[in-house]
Amino acid sequence: MGNAILSSTVISVVDTTTEESTSLFLRQGHLVLKSGGAELISPKTYGDGKCHLVKYEVYKNKHLMMWIDNDGKFTKLLTAQRSKRVTADVRSRVMIYIGGDAESALFKGCIKQLYVDNDPLHTSWMTTNMYCGQQGVECVGRPLFNSCNHTSASIQAQAQALVAPENQMPNINPKGVNKVGRPVNRQPEIVAIRTSYENRQLCTVPFEPDTTGFRYSGEESYSKYVVREFNPSNWTYSLHFRTTIRRGILFFMTDSQVYEHVALFLVKGRIVFSVMFGNQRSRLKSRPGFSNGQWHKAVFSRIGNRTELTLDGVEEDVGEIGVFSFPRRIPIYVGGLHYLPKINARSVINQRNLVDFTGCIQDVAFNDQLLTERQYNKPLHFRVTPCYSQTQPGIFFPHKTEETERTSYIVYQREYTVGANIQINFEFRPRTLSGVLFAVDGESGDYLTLVLLDGQLLLRVRQSGELLEQRYDPTDFNLTTTLCDGYWHSVVVNKAQHVLFFEVDGNMVTPMATGTKGIMYCDTNSPLYIGGIEDSEDVAGLSIHDQFVGCMRGLRIDNVEVNTEQFRYGKVAMTCPMA
Numbered sequence: 304m305g306n307a308i309l310s311s312t313v314i315s316v317v318d319t320t321t322e323e324s325t326s327l328f329l330r331q332g333h334l335v336l337k338s339g340g341a342e343l344i345s346p347k348t349y350g351d352g353k354c355h356l357v358k359y360e361v362y363k364n365k366h367l368m369m370w371i372d373n374d375g376k377f378t379k380l381l382t383a384q385r386s387k388r389v390t391a392d393v394r395s396r397v398m399i400y401i402g403g404d405a406e407s408a409l410f411k412g413c414i415k416q417l418y419v420d421n422d423p424l425h426t427s428w429m430t431t432n433m434y435c436g437q438q439g440v441e442c443v444g445r446p447l448f449n450s451c452n453h454t455s456a457s458i459q460a461q462a463q464a465l466v467a468p469e470n471q472m473p474n475i476n477p478k479g480v481n482k483v484g485r486p487v488n489r490q491p492e493i494v495a496i497r498t499s500y501e502n503r504q505l506c507t508v509p510f511e512p513d514t515t516g517f518r519y520s521g522e523e524s525y526s527k528y529v530v531r532e533f534n535p536s537n538w539t540y541s542l543h544f545r546t547t548i549r550r551g552i553l554f555f556m557t558d559s560q561v562y563e564h565v566a567l568f569l570v571k572g573r574i575v576f577s578v579m580f581g582n583q584r585s586r587l588k589s590r591p592g593f594s595n596g597q598w599h600k601a602v603f604s605r606i607g608n609r610t611e612l613t614l615d616g617v618e619e620d621v622g623e624i625g626v627f628s629f630p631r632r633i634p635i636y637v638g639g640l641h642y643l644p645k646i647n648a649r650s651v652i653n654q655r656n657l658v659d660f661t662g663c664i665q666d667v668a669f670n671d672q673l674l675t676e677r678q679y680n681k682p683l684h685f686r687v688t689p690c691y692s693q694t695q696p697g698i699f700f701p702h703k704t705e706e707t708e709r710t711s712y713i714v715y716q717r718e719y720t721v722g723a724n725i726q727i728n729f730e731f732r733p734r735t736l737s738g739v740l741f742a743v744d745g746e747s748g749d750y751l752t753l754v755l756l757d758g759q760l761l762l763r764v765r766q767s768g769e770l771l772e773q774r775y776d777p778t779d780f781n782l783t784t785t786l787c788d789g790y791w792h793s794v795v796v797n798k799a800q801h802v803l804f805f806e807v808d809g810n811m812v813t814p815m816a817t818g819t820k821g822i823m824y825c826d827t828n829s830p831l832y833i834g835g836i837e838d839s840e841d842v843a844g845l846s847i848h849d850q851f852v853g854c855m856r857g858l859r860i861d862n863v864e865v866n867t868e869q870f871r872y873g874k875v876a877m878t879c880p881m882a
Contacts, residue, residue, distance in 0.1 A: 516665020
């Protein structure tokens with residue numbers, strides 16, 4: 304151990320079932336071994352930047368022992384205390400913190416050759432071949448593994464690595480005094496979660512794609528605003544739209560009874576401008592050709608008794624209306640209409656034309672001022688997604704712009720069983736270096752997870768307590784590019800009973816993960832999540848909860864194409880932005 308900070312945690316072991324803990328830490332340069340309320344403090348200080356050898360033993364309710372370099376043995380006798388009763392079949396979760404914990408400063412320096420007596424999971428040094436995201440390992444910050452040299456000069460600021468064995472506690476008492484009869488030889492379980500979009504700047508595609516207004520799906524999709532001040536005798540509205548569909552509601556200003564209204568909608572590629580005040584009505588039409596997939600600007604207004612419709616700077620039609628009464632506070636619907644006014648609107652507009660708009664709308668303005676900039680109530684967007692400047696086939700998982708927003712994800716099946724065999728094929732194009740791609744678990748503790756973690760792909764399958772794990776790192780194949788390089792990357796996951804195949808861009812990860820021949824069934828029965836998981840849910844085996852941000856396409860599970868529109872949540876878009 305080489306160190307350069309005078310107060311910080313070196314290692315801490317916490318049993319979350321009994322709430323018992325043992326920790327070794329620095330306090331003003333002195334090494335302190337603490338168990339329960341008892342402390343054993345070294346006489347000398349060790350914050351000198353040199354390498355020191357430390358060994359300690361904890362004998363429950365008996366004594367603490369610590370050896371440092373050649374300074375001899377330090378001992379502190381303990382007074383027996385009543386401990387919490389733990390039955391023999393309790394599945395205990397033990398947290399081993401290395402380099403810090405939740406209640407102390409992070410260790411700055413070098414920790415190496417960490418060894419726990421009688422630990423069946425780590426028969427050699429615990430940190431050998433350890434890396435962030437590995438089975439049972441979760442990092443806070445970026446500790447540099449296997450970076451200590453023989454001189455052990457202190458390294459720069461590192462953060463803690465957390466190892467969380469699920470069903471056994473490393474036996475720090477070689478005489479077995481501290482055993483409570485819990486099962487051993489089980490695989491570790493990740494229990495710490497990271498949720499951040501750090502490192503997104505390392506991707507070549509922008510985190511936020513270029514947008515131009517909102518996209519409306521044509522099925523109960525609309526934005527709603529509320530007008531607080533409206534002069535019925537003089538007003539001008541305008542908007543830009545783009546669509547290839549010949550019918551659809553662009554704008555509808557009315558109450559639920561639809562006694563009066565101001566409406567703009569498409570009929571067979573023509574724009575219709577309808578105004579009804581009291582018992583008088585004005586209805587104007589444009590020439591055809593406005594559902595050609597290009598952007599068009601519509602301006603519709605009333606100045607005195609005159610109504611006017613202008614498209615792309617060309618006056619299309621004019622009319623007259625003489626009534627000036629209109630409610631002062633009335634909602635505006637853009638891109639569609641709520642079901643109640645839509646039903647009542649049948650009395651004044653042909654039902655065939657009361658369909659929600661499919662396409663993009665932007666820059667909706669009232670008297671030359673955007674609705675979003677005026678003093679309106681916060682708009683309601685229902686089943687509306689951003690409209691992207693340039694798109695290509697695929698599905699897009701946008702990030703949450705607000706903490707209150709729902710995570711964007713897809714559910715393939717409500718109760719999915721991985722079973723003995725599964726094959727997953729897809730392509731993806733990420734905008735961040737970390738995110739959940741696939742996740743499903745079961746009550747038995749079995750699971751299948753595939754995550755993007757710091758630019759690598761981590762695949763895990765647990766079945767009957769045995770864990771199969773594969774990791775794809777582009778550098779293992781001498782690749783200079785990352786998975787976040789703006790290009791599509793193909794992935795094949797194939798679990799054949801007890802063997803796990805993993806291929807990325809034609810590069811097969813070797814060696815294949817091979818388990819026990821008789822253990823082949825992954826017993827899952829929960830939703831199979833794609834692109835993220837529900838905010839209120841937790842899935843076993845996930846090292847992160849970050850939602851995937853980016854595009855997917857060609858999704859096939861067991862050679863069956865995934866219906867991505869059936870169960871999608873949040874703001875999943877059925878198109879992929881290019882920029």
